[in-house]
Amino acid sequence: xxxxxxxxxxxxxxxxxxxxxxxxxxxxxxxxxxxxxxxxxxxxxxxxxxxxxxxxxxxxxxxxxxxxxxxxxxxxxxxxxxxxxxxxxxxxxxxxxxxxxxxxxxxxxxxxxxxxxxxxxxxxxxxxxxxxxxxxxxxxxxxxxxxxxxxxxxxxxxxxxxxxxxxxxxxxxxxxxxxxxxxxxxxxxxxxxxxxxxxxxxxxxxxxxxxxxxxxxxxxxxxxxxxxxxxxxxxxxxxxxxxxxxxxxxxxxxxxxxxxxxxxxxxxxxxxxxxxxxxxxxxxxxxxxxxxxxxxxxxxxxxxxxxxxxxxxxxxxxxxxxxxxxxxx
Amino acid sequence: xxxxxxxxxxxxxxxxxxxxxxxxxxxxxxxxxxxxxxxxxxxxxxxxxxxxxxxxxxxxxxxxxxxxxxxxxxxxxxxxxxxxxxxxxxxxxxxxxxxxxxxxxxxxxxxxxxxxxxxxxxxxxxxxxxxxxxxxxxxxxxxxxxxxxxxxxxxxxxxxxxxxxxxx
Numbered sequence: 076x077x078x079x080x081x082x083x084x085x086x087x088x089x090x091x092x093x094x095x096x097x098x099x100x101x102x103x104x105x106x107x108x109x110x111x112x113x114x115x116x117x118x119x120x121x122x123x124x125x126x127x128x129x130x131x132x133x134x135x136x137x138x139x140x141x142x143x144x145x146x147x148x149x150x151x152x153x154x155x156x157x158x159x160x161x162x163x164x165x166x167x168x169x170x171x172x173x174x175x176x177x178x179x180x181x182x183x184x185x186x187x188x189x190x191x192x193x194x195x196x197x198x199x200x201x202x203x204x205x206x207x208x209x210x211x212x213x214x215x216x217x218x219x220x221x222x223x224x225x226x227x228x229x230x231x232x233x234x235x236x237x238x239x240x241x242x243x244x245x246x247x248x249x250x251x252x253x254x255x256x257x258x259x260x261x262x263x264x265x266x267x268x269x270x271x272x273x274x275x276x277x278x279x280x281x282x283x284x285x286x287x288x289x290x291x292x293x294x295x296x297x298x299x300x301x302x303x304x305x306x307x308x309x310x311x312x313x314x315x316x317x318x319x320x321x322x323x324x325x326x327x328x329x330x331x332x333x334x335x336x337x338x339x340x341x342x343x344x345x346x347x348x349x350x351x352x353x354x355x356x357x358x359x360x361x362x363x364x365x366x367x368x369x370x371x372x373x374x375x376x377x378x379x380x381x382x383x384x385x386x387x388x389x390x391x392x393x394x395x396x397x398x399x400x401x402x403x404x
Numbered sequence: 405x406x407x408x409x410x411x412x413x414x415x416x417x418x419x420x421x422x423x424x425x426x427x428x429x430x431x432x433x434x435x436x437x438x439x440x441x442x443x444x445x446x447x448x449x450x451x452x453x454x455x456x457x458x459x460x461x462x463x464x465x466x467x468x469x470x471x472x473x474x475x476x477x478x479x480x481x482x483x484x485x486x487x488x489x490x491x492x493x494x495x496x497x498x499x500x501x502x503x504x505x506x507x508x509x510x511x512x513x514x515x516x517x518x519x520x521x522x523x524x525x526x527x528x529x530x531x532x533x534x535x536x537x538x539x540x541x542x543x544x545x546x547x548x549x550x551x552x553x554x555x556x557x558x559x560x561x562x563x564x565x566x567x568x569x570x571x572x
Contacts, residue, residue: 294561320556321556323556323560324540324541324542324554324555324556324560325539325540325541326528326537326539326540327522327538327540328537328564330537333528371420371423372420372541375419375553375554376554378553378554379553379555379556383556383557384556
């Protein structure tokens, strides 16, 4: 029975491949604009894995798998899968929040679609596996994928290393039981990865402090975000990449001090109100404050931006355009 | 003509009125310097030498000073002050050496057809020095339209380093 469904899935697989690719593409654009270093992978589940899972679940008496019809996507929510791996421990939550903002989540834990894996779940299991899992609905602008769902996993790169080993050794191992020595070695890897996470987190904190206090030159959007977060003492939202691309042409060297952050946030908020901008974020407010002091230059910059940075956030660009153009939204 | 003429330099310098005091470009991109080099002249036509590597340039838009920095291959254009010191004329050969040295300094990363420039403004804090933080505006010149436009691309760090505004 598993094979029949796997064969049906094989015919449908292109749909899930398309969905996973599109979701990965949109998330990569958004993660980059918020200057969160990452990589994104995506896949449609292999038909063999689908058949194996169906056989296993049915042998366990899981009703919904026994009664599964031709549309396997109603039962198996990971036929389309995307994985976001962030380089900096601690940014997983930011990445997961981006997923929630960009897409509509599938129905909540109360739904009977999948009670084994609720749509929003942070796993910190005793065995050490750590990742966020979100089930998102396909965007409604593509008739070929509408109605399908995709599982998005989020973890940091250190956890990713451990998760992969743990998955292969303890989850996929079908006929063999790991020896005690193997379990001990896996536990050692788990401890070392935790230590590495803490060390990297400490390193990034120190670097952020250096960038903001020593007037170090900001070389990329990530350093700008880190410097701003150090000054504000919280995460920074919005299209930091466009803010960086604009400001690095205005100062030499560019340091976080040039933004006069706290003052600029107030000025930006006032300008946003005057312009009638309803949805704001940190990068937008800082961009408005900067643009207000360099209207002629920013007007020039906007023309170049359209041509060379097509992924720049529409909201931020529109607000700046309104400011330098002198009209209200 | 693919190089920057004095008119193009002045247009760049005055792009935002008198907000920025100087325009830095790569000497290898300046037409008058290219022409002087090709014709074996130490001083470009219609330029007057006023210092070892400084020239006075008079146009219908006024009087300007072009300073050549051979060590970094940069030509800086600024408006002439009312009391411009003349440091004495030196031998043409020395100026020629400076010009040819300047031509070799344009970074390879920038060479591939891009004509870039940086408006240099006031220092932001601290004493005046070549590496003090400054307001700048990075630009790219379109030789077909003969217009300057904002530039926010990947060559900015190279420009800032090679134009001498940040330490290497």
